[in-house]
Amino acid sequence: DGGITQSPKYLFRKEGQNVTLSCEQNLNHDAMYWYRQDPGQGLRLIYYSQIVNDFQKGDIAEGYSVSREKKESFPLTVTSAQKNPTAFYLCASSFDLMGQPWAGYTFGSGTRLTVV
Amino acid sequence: AQSVSQHNHHVILSEAASLELGCNYSYGGTVNLFWYVQSPGQGLQLLLKYFSGDTLVQGIKGFEAEFKRSQSSFNLRKPSVHWSDAAEYFCAVSLNDYKLSFGAGTTVTVRA
Numbered sequence: 740d741g742g743i744t745q746s747p748k749y750l751f752r753k754e755g756q757n758v759t760l761s762c763e764q765n766l767n768h769d770a771m772y773w774y775r776q777d778p779g780q781g782l783r784l785i786y787y788s789q790i791v792n793d794f795q796k797g798d799i800a801e802g803y804s805v806s807r808e809k810k811e812s813f814p815l816t817v818t819s820a821q822k823n824p825t826a827f828y829l830c831a832s833s834f835d836l837m838g839q840p841w842a843g844y845t846f847g848s849g850t851r852l853t854v855v
Numbered sequence: 856a857q858s859v860s861q862h863n864h865h866v867i868l869s870e871a872a873s874l875e876l877g878c879n880y881s882y883g884g885t886v887n888l889f890w891y892v893q894s895p896g897q898g899l900q901l902l903l904k905y906f907s908g909d910t911l912v913q914g915i916k917g918f919e920a921e922f923k924r925s926q927s928s929f930n931l932r933k934p935s936v937h938w939s940d941a942a943e944y945f946c947a948v949s950l951n952d953y954k955l956s957f958g959a960g961t962t963v964t965v966r967a
Binding site for chain 2: 774780781845
């Protein structure tokens with residue numbers, strides 16, 4: 740079945756460490772997105788990519804980095820510069836059909852990152 | 856500033872009661888509107904979306920939403936809730952740029 744796979748489901752990080760969250764999709768979607776979710780704040784956009792080898796900062800990109808070397812994959816690295824990384828991270832993807840009605844996102848099941 | 860507002864942070868209702876969740880946005884111009892639902896510890900699932908045409912849209916699980924341009928609103932409704940509808944609900948807006956901006960979410964609790 741087509742979908743988005745995020746791994747791991749739970750991740751623990753020590754202070755000062757970088758960690759990478761995986762996001763893979765087999766939907767042949769063009770665009771991929773990373774959101775951070777905190778209680779009572781909804782979802783905030785970290786980074787997005789509309790095409791391979793290109794990505795843009797979202798609203799809260801500081802302390803995060805991404806790469807888009809393959810259409811199917813959009814990993815997110817949470818660096819030691821991110822001061823408050825404990826959160827639920829959601830990856831999403833969508834078609835990028837210019838001029839066509841847009842179907843919105845398909846979401847992965849998320850990764851919960853905790854700093855210990 | 857452009858924003859999406861969900862004024863009810865937590866709604867508690869009894870099974871079989873009717874549900875209405877409010878969503879207002881402050882973007883100008885043409886918008887695309889979405890409602891998503893999230894079960895605890897899971898990703899978001901699309902309930903319904905509006906692009907154009909009939910302002911009353913039907914979604915999955917018996918949900919519907921009505922777009923009112925004059926009020927910049929897109930409220931979600933369900934005539935009779937089931938215990939399985941307990942979840943968090945997010946309204947989202949797109950400005951035809953393939954990015955979604957989300958409201959803060961509304962948690963729905965259903966009492967037996």
